[in-house]
Amino acid sequence: MLRKEQNDLLTKTGPGTPMGQMFRGHWLPALLAEELPENECPPVRVKLLSERLLAWRDTQGHLALTDEFCAHRGVSLWFGRNEHNGLRCPYHGWKYDHTGQCIEVPSEPEESGFCKKIKLKSYPLVERGGVLWTYMGPPEKQPPLPEWEFAMMPADRRFMSKRTQECNWLQAMEGGIDSSHVSFLHSGELDRDPLFKGSKGNQYNMGDMKPVFEVVESAGGLFIGARRNAENGSYYWRITQWVMPAFTMIPPRADHPVHGHFWVPIDDENCWAWSFDYKVTRALAEKEVAAMRAGQGIHVTYVPGTYRPKANKDNDYLVDRAAQKVGRTYSGVEGIAMQDASLQESMGPVVDRAKENLVSTDNGIIMARHRLLRALKAMGKGETPPGIDLAHQRVRSAAFVLPPDKHFKDDAKEALVVQTGREHVTV
Amino acid sequence: MQSESARMSSAAEARYRINAPNSLPRAIKVIALDGPSEHVVKRLALARWNGATFFTATAFGSTPRKGESLVGWLNDLAGRTKNLIDEVNAADQVVMVATAGENVPVASLIGEACSLKRVMTTALIVGSAGKSDEALSKTLAQLRPWSLMLVIANAEEYIEDMLVALRA
Numbered sequence: 042m043l044r045k046e047q048n049d050l051l052t053k054t055g056p057g058t059p060m061g062q063m064f065r066g067h068w069l070p071a072l073l074a075e076e077l078p079e080n081e082c083p084p085v086r087v088k089l090l091s092e093r094l095l096a097w098r099d100t101q102g103h104l105a106l107t108d109e110f111c112a113h114r115g116v117s118l119w120f121g122r123n124e125h126n127g128l129r130c131p132y133h134g135w136k137y138d139h140t141g142q143c144i145e146v147p148s149e150p151e152e153s154g155f156c157k158k159i160k161l162k163s164y165p166l167v168e169r170g171g172v173l174w175t176y177m178g179p180p181e182k183q184p185p186l187p188e189w190e191f192a193m194m195p196a197d198r199r200f201m202s203k204r205t206q207e208c209n210w211l212q213a214m215e216g217g218i219d220s221s222h223v224s225f226l227h228s229g230e231l232d233r234d235p236l237f238k239g240s241k242g243n244q245y246n247m248g249d250m251k252p253v254f255e256v257v258e259s260a261g262g263l264f265i266g267a268r269r270n271a272e273n274g275s276y277y278w279r280i281t282q283w284v285m286p287a288f289t290m291i292p293p294r295a296d297h298p299v300h301g302h303f304w305v306p307i308d309d310e311n312c313w314a315w316s317f318d319y320k321v322t323r324a325l326a327e328k329e330v331a332a333m334r335a336g337q338g339i340h341v342t343y344v345p346g347t348y349r350p351k352a353n354k355d356n357d358y359l360v361d362r363a364a365q366k367v368g369r370t371y372s373g374v375e376g377i378a379m380q381d382a383s384l385q386e387s388m389g390p391v392v393d394r395a396k397e398n399l400v401s402t403d404n405g406i407i408m409a410r411h412r413l414l415r416a417l418k419a420m421g422k423g424e425t426p427p428g429i430d431l432a433h434q435r436v437r438s439a440a441f442v443l444p445p446d447k448h449f450k451d452d453a454k455e456a457l458v459v460q461t462g463r464e465h466v467t468v
Numbered sequence: 469m470q471s472e473s474a475r476m477s478s479a480a481e482a483r484y485r486i487n488a489p490n491s492l493p494r495a496i497k498v499i500a501l502d503g504p505s506e507h508v509v510k511r512l513a514l515a516r517w518n519g520a521t522f523f524t525a526t527a528f529g530s531t532p533r534k535g536e537s538l539v540g541w542l543n544d545l546a547g548r549t550k551n552l553i554d555e556v557n558a559a560d561q562v563v564m565v566a567t568a569g570e571n572v573p574v575a576s577l578i579g580e581a582c583s584l585k586r587v588m589t590t591a592l593i594v595g596s597a598g599k600s601d602e603a604l605s606k607t608l609a610q611l612r613p614w615s616l617m618l619v620i621a622n623a624e625e626y627i628e629d630m631l632v633a634l635r636a
Contacts, residue, residue, distance in 0.1 A: 042633055207477070255618040310479065354474040387473065389482040398491045399633050401561060401590045401617040407633040408619065411626050449544070449606050451601045 043394035043410060047347045051413055052150070052209045052391050054306040055091035056250040059417045061306075063286055063426050064090055065178035068187040070303050070315050071106060071166060072096050072173040073203060085468050090177060091308040095119060096166060097139075100126045104168065105139035106175050108161040112143065126286065137161055140242035140401045170194065171201050184429045187289070189319045190437065190459050191301070197324040200298070200333045202340045203315045204350050206382050209391040211310035214304035216381045218409055220267045220281055221402045224250050226380050229370045234377070236318070236329065236338030240294035242440050245269045245277035256404045257450050261285060261433025262412060264457065265405040266449050271442045277468065278449050280457060282436045284408055285416060285428040290438040292395075293467035298325060299438065300339050310390035316340055316378065350379055358383040435459040438465040493519035494560040496636040498627075499542070499578060500524045502570035508624050509565055510529060513545050515628065519560075520636035523550060524576070528574040541574070556581045561634070562587045564611065565627060568596035568620075569603030572610045579614020591615035597622050 043051070054061040069089065076085050077098040084097035086109060094108040095118050101339040103126075108162075111118055111130040118137070121128040127144055129136040135156075136145035138163065141163030149155040164175045165183070170192025176183050191199050206213050216222070224246065231243045249269035257264045261284040271277040279292040290301035298318035305313045316339045318325070325333075336342035341350040358374045360383075365373035374383045399407060416426045427433055439456035449457075456466035475481065498520055500509035506524045513522040521544070528541035542550045556562065562582050566572045575591070582589045591611040598605050604620070613619060619626070 042635055152556050179474050252591070253616055253618075255612075255620070257620045258622045354477055355471050357471045357473045383473075386477050389477055389485075390479045393485070394491065396485075398635065401634070403633070404590070404619050404630065407630050408621070408626065410633070411623075411629045414629075415623065415625075445612075447608055448605055448612075451605060 042397050045395055048394045052211050053309055061090050066426055066429055067174050068174045069305050070172045071175040074168050074171050074173055084119055084121060084123060086119050088307045090306050097123055097128055099139045102165040103139035106166040107141040107163040111135055112159045112161060185431060187434060188431045189434050191319040194319050199319040200325060200330055201317045203313050203348055204341050205314050205348055206314045207354060208386045209309055210304045210306040212385045212388055212392055213312050213314055214287055216385050217302050217404050218265055218281060218283045218405045220265055226371050227377050230377050233338050235332045236297050237294055242294050245271055254402055256408050261427045263408055275442050275444050277442050279440045280438055280449055282438050284433055284436060285426060292438040292440040293465045295467060298329060299465050336376055339378050352379045354386055437465050440468045441466050442468060477535055495558055496563060497555050498521045498522045498563045501564055501566045501572040501574055504528060504567040505565040510545055512628055516610045517636055520631055522589060522594045525574045529613050552581050556587055558584050559587050564591045566593050566607050566611060568593050568599040568607050572607060575610050575614050589615050590617040592627055593620045594624050
């Protein structure tokens with residue numbers, strides 16, 4: 042359980058909130074690069090950390106992330122004309138450049154320089170790894186660009202998707218580090234999903250339904266180790282990475298692409314679930330990409346023209362009770378992503394954690410909350426929160442078999458950090 | 469018309485969740501396995517708890533022999549001797565607290581008793597910052613066979629946060 046004031050502290054991320062300040066210290070995924078496909082393309086509405094913004098790309102290809110609303114009368118610039126190196130409000134013709142600086146106020150004499158007094162709030166927007174990243178913190182504290190391994194891969198070795206999730210970011214993120222639900226909720230997928238099946242690790246997973254967990258603090262967050270029995274007294278380990286505040290990486294299975302997520306607040310009752318897959322030494326196979334586009338693995342299919350999952354709360358997630366009854370899916374919902382999202386959304390927009398009854402196997406979640414609260418306290422004293430240091434981003438999840446007397450943190454140390462030119466350690 | 473899932477997962481509907489207690493207090497036995505951990509556990513015991521009780525097993529010094537007595541080395545914080553089996557019988561969960569680098573052979577005795585009685589065990593290792601990997605591994609090796617959940621925490625305060633989260 043968490044006390045109400047602690048829950049509020051961790052779940053509220055709007056301007057001026059401590060948790061919002063932590064998020065604003067990081068580069069965050071804001072849009073897919075495909076959303077701004079060409080110069081002078083239509084602008085895209087973006088809401089992040091409870092701020093209404095507009096992403097656009099000017100005549101020369103400058104990426105812009107500015108206040109959505111015109112400084113004149115508050116019109117949404119989504120209706121704006123993206124022309125001649127600026128975005129023009131269609132109401133009275135005020136025009137802004139990619140930094141948010143007003144460059145024309147047609148009703149005022151040009152010589153008056155009035156337009157120089159008008160500037161919209163704007164944030165940097167840069168492309169890396171097929172993602173447009175933004176930094177919403179104070180300019181003087183802007184960290185170096187992110188170096189998550191997937192983002193450093195060539196385009197043919199990575200795949201990124203995003204979907205909206207209609208609950209607070211923490212609910213969604215906690216699902217990403219809750220290893221013990223996999224054997225239940227996703228049990229049907231290990232043998233069926235083309236991006237999961239065929240791994241020796243799956244046999245260990247299904248052969249030992251009572252994993253033992255080890256939670257170890259890392260510099261950037263946590264290693265969450267799940268240990269299952271393997272042959273001859275050895276252990277099969279799956280190590281999930283959590284890097285503060287919102288990055289999770291799932292342990293690999295066989296030669297399948299490795300995947301993970303970012304959980305980024307849209308506002309306090311909605312978040313973006315970003316989902317990546319990548320390989321280090323080979324291009325993704327056509328059939329792998331096709332499976333991802335078809336909503337398999339950790340991805341989804343969409344309501345056309347949106348990033349809203351096709352199975353969503355408005356259609357009861359297309360729940361199939363017959364499939365649930367015969368065990369084809371455990372909850373009746375199809376696909377790993379929506380199996381998680383349906384349950385997390387059912388908790389309500391912001392779950393009341395004062396009512397929950399956690400158990401010992403929830404220590405990963407308890408520790409993540411503890412680390413976040415500790416980091417918030419340290420931030421109050423001027424410390425930089427974990428996850429910003431590039432070394433914290435150069436991490437990997439892993440799956441391996443170790444003798445019983447070996448500890449993953451020491452004996453599999455190399456498997457848990459980026460090894461240039463080498464694939465993840467996997468079973 | 470809105471689907472049932474859409475209607476029922478709204479903030480407005482959350483107000484109608486039943487506001488009644490949904491659990492009974494749990495009996496959680498927190499045992500310090502070594503000298504430095506005893507100080508930590510004593511500090512913890514000063515807080516107000518629902519069902520947590522605190523013990524020290526530091527009187528147990530050596531590697532347990534077969535048939536080792538289960539009495540005489542487990543004490544509550546007032547110094548009264550306690551019987552391990554009685555305490556485990558009355559526990560929903562046992563939390564063992566150890567310090568990285570310390571020798572904690574008593575973990576096997578406690579763990580075995582919990583295993584026999586099917587009581588959940590959690591082991592917490594604190595004080596690992598600044599300790600060598602070898603020192604941590606030594607303690608870890610003694611705890612791992614007897615822990616269904618093992619946590620290596622940098623900050624002592626984690627123990628309190630964990631116990632609060634578990635409604636101890």
